[in-house]
Structure formats: C-alpha cells, structure tokens
Amino acid sequence: GGKQADAPTATGYTAITSNEKAFAALKNDGSIFAWGLDANGATGEPTGTGYQQIAASRSAFAALKSDGSITVWGNTFGGGLAYKATATSGIIYPPTTTGFVRIFANGGGFSAQRSNGTVVAWGNITSIGATGPDATAVFTRIAGAFAGLTSDSRIIAWGSPITGGGTTASSTVTVAPTTSSGWVDIVSTGKAFAAIDTSGNIASWGDILFGGTNAPKDSGYKQIYANGSAFVAVRQDGSISAWGEATAGGAGAPTDRGYTQIFSTVNSFAALKADGSIKVWGSTLEGGDTLKAPADSGYINIVSTGTAFAALKNNGSISVWGNALQGGASGPQGNGWTEITSTGTAFTARKSSDGTLIS
Numbered sequence: 001g002g003k004q005a006d007a008p009t010a011t012g013y014t015a016i017t018s019n020e021k022a023f024a025a026l027k028n029d030g031s032i033f034a035w036g037l038d039a040n041g042a043t044g045e046p047t048g049t050g051y052q053q054i055a056a057s058r059s060a061f062a063a064l065k066s067d068g069s070i071t072v073w074g075n076t077f078g079g080g081l082a083y084k085a086t087a088t089s090g091i092i093y094p095p096t097t098t099g100f101v102r103i104f105a106n107g108g109g110f111s112a113q114r115s116n117g118t119v120v121a122w123g124n125i126t127s128i129g130a131t132g133p134d135a136t137a138v139f140t141r142i143a144g145a146f147a148g149l150t151s152d153s154r155i156i157a158w159g160s161p162i163t164g165g166g167t168t169a170s171s172t173v174t175v176a177p178t179t180s181s182g183w184v185d186i187v188s189t190g191k192a193f194a195a196i197d198t199s200g201n202i203a204s205w206g207d208i209l210f211g212g213t214n215a216p217k218d219s220g221y222k223q224i225y226a227n228g229s230a231f232v233a234v235r236q237d238g239s240i241s242a243w244g245e246a247t248a249g250g251a252g253a254p255t256d257r258g259y260t261q262i263f264s265t266v267n268s269f270a271a272l273k274a275d276g277s278i279k280v281w282g283s284t285l286e287g288g289d290t291l292k293a294p295a296d297s298g299y300i301n302i303v304s305t306g307t308a309f310a311a312l313k314n315n316g317s318i319s320v321w322g323n324a325l326q327g328g329a330s331g332p333q334g335n336g337w338t339e340i341t342s343t344g345t346a347f348t349a350r351k352s353s354d355g356t357l358i359s
Contacts, residue, residue: 008033016343019056022074024063026054032063034073041074055103055110057123062110068098070112072122079109079123092132094122104142106159111146113139119148121158129165133158143188147195153181155195157205163191164206174205174212187226189244194231196224202233204243211244227264230282232271234259240271242281249282263302263309265322270302270309278302278311280321287322294319303340303347310340310347318349332358 008025013033015026022036024045030052034045041061051071053064060080062072072094074080083093092109100112109123111132117139121132128146133139137156139148146165147157157176159165169175182197192206200221206212211231221233221241230244238258244250248267259271259279268282270293277297282288286307299311299319308322316335322328327347338352348359 007035015054017054017056017061019060019074019078020058022061024054024056024061026051026063030066034061039075040078041080044073044080046071046073053103055105057105057109057127058107060123062094062103062105062112064100064103064112068100068115070094070100070103072110077108077124079105079127090125092122092125092128095120102142104146106146106163109159111142111158113142117151121146127160129158129160131158141186143186143193147176147186147188147193149183149186149195153183153197155183155186155203157193162207164188164193164212172208174208176205177203185224187224187231189226189230190228192231192244194224194226194233196221196233200236204231209245211250214243216241216243223262225262225264225269227269227282228266230267230269232262232264232269234262238274242269247283249288252281252288254279254281261302263304265304265308266306268322270304270311272299272302273297276300276314280309283307285323287328289321292321292328294321301340303342305342305346306344308347310342310349312337312340316351320347 012028013025022040022042024034030050032045036042040059050066051063055062057078059078060074099114101115102113104111108127111121119133121128138151142148146159155176157165183195186195189210191210192212194204200219202215204215223234225232229248230250233241240253242253249269258273261272263270265287267286268288270280275297276299280293287309298314301312303310305326308326308328310320316337318331320331326345332349337349339350341348
C-alpha cells in the first residue's frame, strides 16, 4: 500500500508490467504510473514523459527513455537502486549514460543493450554475476536471465549460476557451451536455455528440471521453442522433439511430421500442422488437454494467455480451450474474425471488416 495502492483510473495506457507485488503502467505519452507495494516500486517511479519500455525484476522496475537513458526504482536487491557515489555491498549500480535500446530482467537484476550491441548489467550480484557480461561482446540476441548470442555467433551466459548463468556445472545445473560458434538462436524456460546452430544442432543448459539437460543429440532442426519449464525443437520435416519437465510438455509430443509452428502457455504446447490441424500436450489444465483442443483442421494462427489457447480458423471462427479464467472458455461466436491478441490473462478478437472488438 501507500500513496497509490490502486490502479490508475485515467485512460491512454498502452502497456502494463508487473513484478511480484507491484505494477507499472506506461501511457501513450510515455509517462509512468505505478501502484501496489511501496517496497517493490509502487512509489518512486519517474516523473515526466518519453519512456518507451518498462522491465521488471522480482521486486524492482527499470524504464527506458526515448533518449536511451535508464531510470530504476523499487527494491535495492532487485536492481532498483539508482547510482550512488558510494558502493553498496552486493549491488552493481545501473548505468548513468545513454544510448540504450532495450532492457531485460531476471529475478534480481537487469541487463540493458546499447545500440552498438554491447550489454551492461546491474542489480544483485547473485542474480547478475559479480562482473556481468563481457563488456566488449556485441550481442545480436539476448534471452532469459541471462544468455546472449554475439555477432560472431558465440554464446555468453551471465548471472545466477542456478539458472544457467554460471561456468561451473553441478548435479542440478549444466553450463553453456563455450568452445563452438555458429549459434543462430537462443530461447529460455524459467531456469534454463537452449540454442540452435547453423547445422541444426541443439545445446541446452541450466537447471536440469527446466530443460537444462537431455537436448536432442541429432541434427537437422530448424527452430526451437520454450514454455516455462520445457523446450520443443522442430526438424526440417516438421517432426518434433521435446525435453524438460514432463508434465509441462517435456514429454508427450506428437510423433508424426508436418508441423510448421509451435505455440505455448506456461506449461503446455500447441503445434500447428500445414493442413491447419492442431495437436496439444503438457498440462491438461493449461491448454494441453487433447479432449478440449479442436479436432478439425483449417486453423491459421494460435494465440495464448498464460494458461489458455485461442485458435483462428481460415473461415474467421475462433476456438478456445484451457483455463476458463484466462480465456479458455466462452470465446467469440460466429465467423469473420481476423485477429486475436492476448495479455497474460485475457484475449481480444478483432474484425477488420468493421473494427468490432470483443474481449
């Protein structure tokens, strides 16, 4: 609680970001309104306009302004402590310079990428590592908390050792590949990473319960995907390999071929075939129930909330399934729908013919 325990009543907000106990909303003029628990950033948000992105750790926020500068607020040990002239034990301060284009977050800190591709990290050193990433490496992609691909196709990981950011393996954690290059994509579950190289080989590392081990040993894969606890890799022929937490989709993937896209909730997957048919697996309560997913074909897109799916058919009809509290029941009726969008908890459908919206 505190000066603003409640959500804003004004309109014009374009994005909402949350940590464990506070929210921050970004308005179309780039101003920010925060609410929730004071200690987690319900107070102290920046005044003024021009902010473009808000990222959240477990207990703090960081906002990126149009001039490339960064403002932080919230819990000190979540990366919310602004730069000070004196050191704070266990904390690395955020940058005071400009030129940043994107912010990423993990549980206890943040990483920000400059327009030249280099990255700086700040927050709790147990979450970001004592040194952060290689200050000279030029990153082309960053995933999770934290690992990145460099411009020369190497993988660099940094941050919490228990989620794959360290360099020492243990009985519960594996480490990132360091010798090879040629990596082209990287994705993450909650506590692990997977990367694919130019030959379609896959490596995974991090917490072994979240997919940090048992990646497929063969090659010829074209795409990798992740949900909260499991990974999926699709081969050139559209066949699928899955690994990670079995109940979240790490087991039970379809064994046939021809799949073109994979979609996910937090703990399940939905695979779309070239003929528009759908196969699901994973948590039955979160969209992985084969008895609830559509059995017909002709679907052209699938969208998800955290625990439900909505599929758009080529005739403009929509099928929904999964958790009813997050959009998995009572979907829009009729045909002519052209687009589905989602937040973590709800769907919105639109008809381009007349602009009709339904949520």
